[in-house]
Amino acid sequence: MRTHYCGQLSSQTIGQEVTLCGWAHRRRDHGGVIFIDLRDREGLAQVVCDPDRPEMFKVAESIRNEFCLKIVGKVRARPAGSTNANIASGEVEILCQNIEVLNPSVTPPFQLDDENLSENVRLQHRVLDLRRPQMQKNMMLRYKTAMAFRRYLDNAGFIDIETPMLTKSTPEGARDYLVPSRVNAGQFFALPQSPQLFKQLLMIAGFDRYYQITKCFRDEDLRADRQPEFTQVDIETSFLNEAEITGIMENLIRTVFKEAIDVDLPNPFPRISYSEAMQRYGSDKPDLRVTLELTEVTDAVKDVPFKVFANVANSENGRVAALRIPGGNSLTRGEIDAYASFVGIYGAKGLAYIKVNDVTQINESGLQSPIVKNLNEAALKAIIERTGAQSGDLIFFCADKAKVVNDALGALRIKIGHEKGFVNGSAWEPLWVVDFPMFEYDEENKRWAACHHPFTSPKDEHVGLLATDPGKCLAKAYDLAVNGWEMGGGSVRIHRADVQEQVFSALGIDEEEAKIKFGFLLDALKYGAPPHGGIAFGLDRIVTMMTGAESIRDVIAFPKTQRAQCLLTDAPSEVDEKQLRELHIRLRQKVEPQVKA
Structure with missing residues (x-):
């Protein structure tokens, strides 16, 4: 035609x-x-x-x-x-x-070149929205990116194998989407949160190198970079160690960026330990474009009269950290108060500060702040020396549990860095974060939880800590961060049944529960399972970054809203009583129709 x-x-x-x-x-x-x-x-x-x-x-x-x-x-x-x-x-x-x-066409509900459309209108009329040139470009770039992944992996000997969409519910982590079984009354499938267990089984089955661009599902609270159904590039390989896997994957990402958007990423990517990332940036996915860094001052304020600092510094898992803002003396009181409100979002109870008027005067005449009189000279000297503060600078402080401090100052670092121009000018800053802890303590449930997932292998020298001190156990895990976004994460997996059982034990999963949930994996590991590991990249996030879009909804053809609704098809929706009876389901109470938003 x-x-x-x-x-x-x-x-x-x-x-x-x-x-x-x-x-x-x-x-x-x-x-x-x-x-x-x-x-x-x-x-x-x-x-x-x-x-x-x-x-x-x-x-x-x-x-x-x-x-x-x-x-x-x-x-x-x-x-x-x-x-x-x-x-x-x-x-x-x-x-x-x-x-x-x-x-012919009826009059469209909006002009396709209108850049000020509300997202709800766009999603309600998604077919027309997808006709807009920018959305066409986004979807074409998504296709080019996916094809670049496929070409590289095909050439590297990886084979595309599909794994099930209806699988077993293993409620560890995010909530599963459950699917009732009609022929097995009272029983349910789950939609996969990832193909993790199946790709491990494929390695045990001898396929050696696997990949799949696949849908995954998580029933969780949504944000700009989250969807209930999302697409990941899932990869697994056998007989390679951490360095070999990350080497192949790093070259993969460089190739994809070059082919899709003609960008030359650095070679090699820098590497940093999880511990150092949290100390310097307050995040395990730091944006290296921002030049500001956190400074540890916990030990320097243990003996100061200022109890807000001293009590935290002497408490278990407490942290006092500083963030120096060059030229920050020019910040108004209103700006400082706004930043204090901002860190409150992350649980911080306050944001202390010192204005450095004269760095040669380590006292109230050179340092302006309500807290200076409650800090001794030794502490003030240590703070000035460690932060490298100069006359005209401002230093922010946060004191709380380490997680609160990291989250609050890490987010403040990004906010001030981009607002005030403390960036290095680079468009792309990839970074490998390695040496993650195996476990984090869940205060609410009083038990250890897996930082990545329970199939991640501990460092060889840390296997003995699984039974004695899980908190000190490091994992053979690695995440790839770019510009403050987690682009992908993976690990070397546990390939020995005895080590997997020890990890389950550390997580409080007893032998009976492990057999019910993961018996098929534990049995398979006994048949000469090879050393194996892999990674999963978030395709939606990668394309979002490439396009500069504000939300991953702008790179998905038919996304859900932040309330997990499809405004185009009006899903989810009620089903009739006959369907419920066939599935052996009775609603506990009548469901009132919800207003779609």
């Missing part, structure tokens, strides 16, 4: 007769000459309709936005001064010979 896409027209096609198919993006009547901007997935083309052909011109007069059209015409150069450098076909236009309306 067509000979060319609109975006393929250029000076090379001048003089050719072409047939185009697409939608009327805009129609303009210039006193006897009608211009139609025709749009398809590759771009726009300007079509000129002269009144010399009365039948064609009459059709052109009837055309409105979003009519689906077939246009036949001759490509010619645009008149001097009328080229459009913003579109691929901007040097040429089509002198129309014939127009066929393939399908």
Whole structure:
């Protein structure tokens, strides 16, 4: 039906007769000459309709936005001064010979070039939203990125194997989406949170190198970078150690970025331990574009009269950290108060500060702050020396449990860094974070929980700590962070049944519970399971970063809202009583229809 896409027209096609198919993006009547901007997935083309052909011109007069059209015409150069450098076909236009309306359109609910649409309107009319040039670009980039992953992995000997969508519920971590079984009354499948166990089984089965671009599901609270269903590039390989796996994966990401958006990432990526990342940046996915860093001062304030600092510094798991803001003396009291409110979001009870008026005077005449009089000279000297503060700087402090301090100052570092221009100018800053702790203590349930997942292998030298001191056990785990986002995470897995049983024991999972939940894995590990490990990359997040979009909803064709609803199809929705009976389900109370938002 067509000979060319609109975006393929250029000076090379001048003089050719072409047939185009697409939608009327805009129609303009210039006193006897009608211009139609025709749009398809590759771009726009300007079509000129002269009144010399009365039948064609009459059709052109009837055309409105979003009519689906077939246009036949001759490509010619645009008149001097009328080229459009913003579109691929901007040097040429089509002198129309014939127009066929393939399908008219009712008036759209919004203009496709309106940049101020509410997201709810866009999601409710997602089909039209997807016609917008930016969304077309986003989805095409998503395709290019996925294909770049596939090409690299195929060439590296990985094979694509599908794993089940209906599987066993193992409620460790996020909530499962449950699927009732009609033929097995009272029993449920779960949609996979990841293919983790199946890809390990594939390694035990001898497939050696596996990958899959697959949907995963988590029934959890949503944010800009989360969806109830999301896509990950899932990878597993055998007979490789941490360094070998991360080496292959690092080259994969460099290749994907080069092929998809022509970006040359650094070679090699820097590496940092989890412990150092938390100490310096307050985050295990630090944004290295921001030049500000946290400074440890816990030991320096243990003996100060200021009890807010001293009590925390002498408590178990307490931390007092500083964040130096070069030239921060210029911050107004209103800005400082706003930053104090901001850290409150992360549980911080306050944000102390010192303005360094004269760094040579380590006292109240050189340092301006309500807390200076309650800090001794030794503590003040240590703070100035460690932070490297100069006259005109400001130092923020946070004192609380280490997690609260890390979360609060880590977020404040990013906020001030980008607001005040403390960035290094680099567009992309990838970073491997390694040597994660195996476990973190769950205060609410009074037990150890896996930091990654319970199938992550401990460091060889730390296996003995599983029974004696799990909190000191480090994992063979690695995350790839880019610009403050976690791009992917993985680990070397446990391939010995006895070590897996020890990890379950440390997590408070007894032998009977382990057998019920993971018996198939424990049995498989006994049949000569090879050393293996892998990683999973979040495809949605990667494409979001590449496009610079504010939300992953802008790179997913049909996403859910933050309330896990699809406004286009009005899902989730009620089902009839017959369906419920077939599934052996009775609702405990009548469900009131919810307002979609």
